[in-house]
Amino acid sequence: MGSRGKPKRSSAQVAVIAGAIAATVGAGGYGAYSLMSSSDTASGENRPAPVKTGPPSAVEVRAIARDFLDAWAAGASDRAAALTDDREAAATALTGYRKEAHVAKVSLRAGTPTGTTVPFRVSAEISYEGKRATWTYESELGVVREKKTGKALVGWRPTVVHPDLHSGDTLKTGRSEAPPIKAVDRHGAALTEKEHPALREVLSSLRERYGEEAGGTAGVELWIARADKARADSGSRAQADGKDAERPDETLKVLSEGRPGTLRTTLDSELQTVTEKAAGKRPKAAAAVLDPDTGEILAAANSPARGFNTAFQGSFAPGSTMKVISSALLIDKDLAAYGKPHPCPKYVTYGGWKFQNDDKFEIKRGTFEQSFARSCNTAFISQAEKLDDDDLTKEARDVFGIGLTWETGVPSFDGAVPVQTGAPKAASLIGQGGVRMNPLTMASVASTVRSGAFHQPYIVAPSVDKRQLAKSSRPLSADTAKQLRSLMRLTATSGTAAEAMAGLDGKLGAKTGSAEVDGQKKPNGWFTAYRNGLAAAAIVPGGGHGGSSAGPLVAQILRSAD
Template identity: 40%
Template sequence: MGAAGKWILGLVIAGMLGLAGFGVYNVMNGISGGSSGSAGSDDKPSGPLKAGEVRDAADAFLDAWAKGDMRQAAALTDNDAAALDGLQAYRRDAGIEKASFTAKPPVGDEVAFEVKAKVVHEKLSKPLSYESELTVVRGTVSGNPLVKWQPSVLHPELGEGESLVTGEADTPQVEAVDRNGKTLDPKTYPSLRPVLAELRDKYADKLSGTAGVELSVEGPQGTTTLLTLSKGKPARLKTTLDARVQAAAEKAVATYDEASVAAVDPVSGGVLAVANSGKVDFNAAFMGGRAPGSTFKIVTAAAIFTQDPGSGPGSTTKCYESRSIENGRSFVNDEGLKGISGDSTLAVNFAKSCNTGFIDYAYRHHLSDTALADTARRYFGLGENNWATGIKSADGRIPSESGDGKWAALIGQGAVTVNPLNMASVAATVSRGSFHQPVLLADVGKPVATASPLPGQVGGYLRSMMQQAVGNGTASGLGLPPGSGAKTGTAEVDGAKADSWFTAFSGSGRIAAAAWVKGGGHGRDAAGPIVVKVLNAG
């Protein structure tokens, strides 16, 4: 043992006589993987392993492996058949040669060790080093100390049903870049890891590039690259994302356990940013489905204005403390708004986020049961299940409802569900006056969804109402860019703390965004600051 407390295993180990004696001991006691040993005797070893036994068993196994004697190494494990397959594949399929091992002193039954080797593939070679560990157990038949066989002994990234392979990658490496040509590294932008992986899988074969040579782990869950011997020529995948906006989005959601934000370009529909906190492997910004609360009043107002061309932001309604339609459910406003005395306008009810004012107006003016769903589909491209963004995405669920379900839907509750990308698109549609389906690539390879432009004065009405919400409504005082329009949302979810929603467009017309925070409460409190940071970055 050296000064560092390690013992070096190579092709020659001091004390060959002792090693030979160990080999005889193995044969006499039937150590051949622990599964085919002799019946043993009454005095077979038992009890907890001693440190010396753990050290000697690990020493013998690693020495045989270093010598390339895979059968002997496999015989020193508790599953000689599986171990032999794995050890032979280590050299044959992975091309790993000249392996040497530096083991650390045992800690209980475990021994950590460092591997230094060379990976060879045709004329290519590259050094390989990593750390792994093994566990020593008593053989169930012989009682002798054996290495517990598991694939991770070969490499810590290797699991059951997986294999180490060196060869040409299935597809060329792909370098994803933003709209300005800046490289998008998932290490810098963690929310993009599943997004870029899906884009690469889907579009890599359509790009020019040559595959590299890699040592990788292959299995049912996909391929993980461990070492690149040759990079080949990476293919370049240009996205619509904006690295600066993406960085702001990542930072903004990071302070919450579960939050998502999406930003789009109202002119082209190009996605500028997508970020999720919490379970980043699930892209909630694109695939989620939650009640959006009062942010959906944008669509509700559009439904009112299109069904009744004589209506507008100045149309009068009443904001009650509570409102029940035909002895049905009693609807109330968000906490803090008890009502507005006397007559008020739809614009004021929108800015103050009065639920009852919208429900009362829709009831008195006979808004049809299909108006909300029809408007969502016809002008905002929602609810058709046909968005082609470049990756998996959902475009909301807006069913036609009657009775209490209808009134709940008008205020973004009940059966209505959307995600931040959908609501960012709604704000973008208002900003531009027409729907441009969000996309991550300029050409997604298939037709994108379309919708009709907002009719007549509807677009102008909605823009002015959203701007009023920023000027003296629930979205005021948050630091949005000049000329911005916004809508807050507080969505009740099965008795839990309400979700926070916020959607807005910038006065520049270059960016719109929406955010959702699970259990965030009022829209301006949690989701609002996220959108403000994203819009200011655009």
């Protein structure tokens, strides 16, 4: 989003000012040392005072916080920045706070410190083109000790200025580039952040992309202009674990209302409420719900509600839920089939790695459906030597649409199944290695099994902006689709998903997953399932077994169809 209001001070100007301050302080410090040195020499001593170490004392914390907040409130950005451990970044942010956010006055009141952390309350007056507004919020700062000098300083973070700021983000006040929208669900019911807090980022993204198409007019606002956005028409894609994913610009204060345009979405407000309540039962969780026959996104939720949009943009190893795609590949290659014998030993070694099953179980003289229903890892690893390195990648892309560019209408990470060799290739068959998914992509996998073909998920009809939806190159074969449905039904009725799916009837199927993460005590819990006209998936980071962590969330969502 382009800047609004007066241009901020250039980095060159900030560097000059910061350098001038450094020179002045440096000269003063040298003079003081010279006098002291003369005195010390006369007494036979010539040693500088020792540099302080250890955490800042309570007295230092209160003093530096007071001086910093006083300088900020007075508009002395450079003086305040000199009291931090990153003068340049602090000076840029605090100068922009006045010039680009158009804060005319600011009052900062410190609270009671907790250790080296000092909370404070901000009351700012924004003034832009004759329009004024009072803006209040809470923030905090941390006091650190600089190793070289031993001075107590404010540890600079963007969150000092505002708790929702990330590195490179800026605060701006002006005419909003995106007119406001009135987002409505598939039945015309209004969708608001107040009613559905888990839709916060989704609603911001919808406004940013469809504000003009919806026909609204812009107002005057204070907003966070995000720095981490690649402004392609379709939105940027998440990278790695989602840290580099796009975050929408966020309105913080409205000075004058614009006129909103109405935007119809595919969401169902009642199902959205159910999904938010289900996800909210866990401190960390995310879920997505689709219509298997169309790909329409019916609901999505994250916990915490104000956190990252994990449901659409998360990037995690999917664990054994990946075995749905791996099974399709093995069936298509005539390497496995429902009702046929299939090995499930305790251990299998491939590519120098030794793989095992949960609790080192084995199934003697078992069948493929038994291995799938009990989530036997070795049953899949044992087939790796019979597959080409790119077979799983092709199956995921050509049949399930994973790896294509999805045009959902909001930023999304659309899954990754990279070509791998050796042990990582085998690990990919059980959802580890380089495979990455999120609840949206795994709900789509279940949808593909339920309907027999991939339908790209979307939250706004493509007719609104004439975008093209991604299409797979081939549907599931009739025989493969039938076998996958049988495998997932068995898992839902008598396998690892049975406890969570108990009491549900109709056309149903499920798959559990647990994905190990280095340095994490418990694995991430996964669950993907469908029932009649709904398909859903959820992840509970650090939740342990998918059947007992993510399973109840998905089952609660599917049960709501009654």
